[in-house]
Amino acid sequence: MSSATIIAIPGIPDVRPGMALPDLLVRALHAAEIRPSVGDILVVAQKVVSKAEGSVVDLAEVTPRAEAHRLAGETGKDPRLVEVILRESTQVVRVHAEVLITEHRLGFICANAGVDHSNVGLGPDVVCLLPRDPDASARAISAALGAAFETPVAVIINDSHGRPHREGAVGTCIGAAGLEPLVSLVGRPDRYGYTLRTSVEAVADELAAAATLLQGQCDEGTPAVLIRGVPVKEGPGGAAQLLRDPARDLFR
Amino acid sequence: MSSATIIAIPGIPDVRPGMALPDLLVRALHAAEIRPSVGDILVVAQKVVSKAEGSVVDLAEVTPRAEAHRLAGETGKDPRLVEVILRESTQVVRVHAEVLITEHRLGFICANAGVDHSNVGLGPDVVCLLPRDPDASARAISAALGAAFETPVAVIINDSHGRPHREGAVGTCIGAAGLEPLVSLVGRPDRYGYTLRTSVEAVADELAAAATLLQGQCDEGTPAVLIRGVPVKEGPGGAAQLLRDPARDLFR
Known part of the structure; x- marks a missing residue:
């Protein structure tokens, strides 16, 4: 068997x-x-x-560009987080309320370029790439x-x-x-x-x-x-x- | 463990x-x-x-409608197979060379509405739904x-x-x-x-x-x-x- x-x-x-x-x-x-x-x-x-x-990136050290501020407005996300997502991406594929889907620099398409807060544990503003x-x-x-x-x-x-x-x-x-x-x-x-x-x-x-x-x-x-x-x-x-x-x- | x-x-x-x-x-x-x-x-x-x-459906018993003939031309598929795919679908989502992607009547989006020839074994023209x-x-x-x-x-x-x-x-x-x-x-x-x-x-x-x-x-x-x-x-x-x-x- x-x-x-x-x-x-x-x-x-x-x-x-x-x-x-x-x-x-x-x-x-x-x-x-x-x-x-x-x-x-x-x-x-x-x-x-x-x-x-x-x-990992500490959002306290991130300065969002104008595009990040604009997409943060559309999605309700932290502009600093959006800035990190854009740095990890080659293009924005879809934008919708609360959702930002991009092509990651590694080539796959996913939400938030894989950047997230969960299970990082290095401080309140530290996100994982x-x-x-x-x-x-x-x-x-x-x-x-x-x-x-x-x-x-x-x-x-x-x-x-x-x-x-x-x-x-x-x-x-x-x-x-x-x-x-x-x-x-x-x-x-x-x-x-x-x-x-x-x-x-x-x-x-x-x-x-x-x-x-x-x-x-x-x-x-x-x-x-x-x-x-x-x-x-x-x-x-x-x-x-x-x-x-x-x-x-x-x-x- | x-x-x-x-x-x-x-x-x-x-x-x-x-x-x-x-x-x-x-x-x-x-x-x-x-x-x-x-x-x-x-x-x-x-x-x-x-x-x-x-x-299962025997393609020998299927008469394609005009739409099936048209999509068969675009995809190179058997018009009778396309007819069966259309019967299983609520809408055509994408058409491209060799690819027909539809919304299946069960609600999911997949290629050929899940209709296929492999591992059926009931005759050369019998497809499985x-x-x-x-x-x-x-x-x-x-x-x-x-x-x-x-x-x-x-x-x-x-x-x-x-x-x-x-x-x-x-x-x-x-x-x-x-x-x-x-x-x-x-x-x-x-x-x-x-x-x-x-x-x-x-x-x-x-x-x-x-x-x-x-x-x-x-x-x-x-x-x-x-x-x-x-x-x-x-x-x-x-x-x-x-x-x-x-x-x-x-x-x-």
């Missing part, structure tokens, strides 16, 4: 700027006597990656795990993103190392011999969503989850593969 | 129109000696629900499990859907019974005492995505998966809760 397991890694301390997250993760796995094996995927919440890497380069963060964690446990371990950095058309956020892959984020079934026969023509599965996003089920987004303090037993394909990774070419995106 | 398990239910036979899927699932669980317990969620692939319920009422299908399965195992079991019907902005499909909830599809964290404090203001998690979609990791979309023949150990909230269910009010959908 095939099965997969999602294991919440216990014992990860409160992460503060400057801490070496890859080492913390290795130590937590050792302490919990969880030895990653081939095919395992470690999913790490964006928030601890950003905090460890110092991707996404990591500078989440694929690089994933590679660094993967390398540390590989060295410590002498086995390749794929790593995904996940964040909760809203979606067009649907209510609620879901865990989404924003950084990946060591696995193919997309698995194409095009050309493979189904169980009746019909050849699939368009099926491509975003396995990395499904792994990110599965991990979020145990990570929560509130006070759980479970930033890392090991997923075991899911068939994934080894590969270099890279979250950019999950981004639709703007020319082919019918919902821009 | 908290963990969750995703178990692929073995021994489900090739499903044909007219079969009683709830009974088949109960029998397969019995045969595999898997006894559902409180908090378990059974995720069932749309394709077997549709097939059991006879939600989504179930007439996937929430009712989920309730029927949940009731059968409840009666057989004397415990409430939540049920999700999942399908692989594409998304705006991102490549690849992910498992998505199209029917639900016995659990709250959305979990709001609004008003709850994070681990540092900051009160969350907007976080709502689409737990049902994350469960659907997690199940898809083991179900696959090709020749796996694993239409049902039991998820154990994920904290979900009991509730009546209903996939409509996951649909964004069109007036609030900035990407229509």
